[in-house]
Amino acid sequence: MYSIGSSVDSRATLRGINTTPLLARIESYEASEKKCISDVRRTFCLFVTFDLLFITLLWIIELNVNGGIEKRLDKEVLHYDYHASFFDIFLLAVLRFAALILAYAVCKLRHWWAIAITTATTSAFLIAKVILSKLLSQGAFGYLLPIISFILAWIETWLLDFKVLPQEADDENRFLSIMDAPERAPFMQPGPLSDGQFYSPPESVADSDEDLLDDKHDPEKALI
Secondary structure: OOOOOOHHHHHHHHOOOOOHHHHHHHHHHHHHHHOOOOHHHHHHHHHHHHHHHHHHHHHHHHHHHOOOHHHHHHHHHHOOOOOOOOHHHHHHHHHHHHHHHHHHHHOOOOOOHHHHHHHHHHHHHHHHHHHHOOHHHOOHHHHHHHHHHHHHHHHHHHHHHHHHHHHHHHHHHHHHHHHOHHHHHHHHOOOOOOHHHHOOOOOOHHHHHHHHHHHHHOHHHHHO
16 A cells, blocks of 8 residues: 655656646645545544534433433432433443544544444444333433434444445545556657658659649740
């Protein structure tokens, strides 16, 4: 695989031919690499952050609606009950955020296994909680929090698998194809000019005939 540092030598070779569009693409790719993270990956990380903030907001609203934050925190956190508490859904969102940011923002992982684990864990936990707990009897938030958390986890999977990884792979393949251009350039350049390209054809016979006809019609030339 070509490194970004070796592209400087490739530029010098590319300038020998008419490759202004290629150089522009190389510079744009290098600029995106200098950002440390691509635009589409940054969008994914922003959505993961939105997931955490949105679940947190819904949980805080649920705490206020059902008797006040302090009272509900004591009941849901200090006296945690799997069958009636929403705290585990919030904690699941925190763990999902930490795992995805660590994998795809810090470590810049280019594989789907990390989000596959988080999405599978989220889906299994939420399905089990809805079946075994009593959340559905606690009003609108008993429906809203599990459903929203489930949907956001799968949207993150779709974004990474169909947007982030394919676009980054396409950008890298395009960059590698541009780097291969100097190796193909000698075969594309025109060869040395042959003597035949400078060949000047002899005067045509038609011109000589016209000169003879002019001499016949010009009496002075004829006398000479």
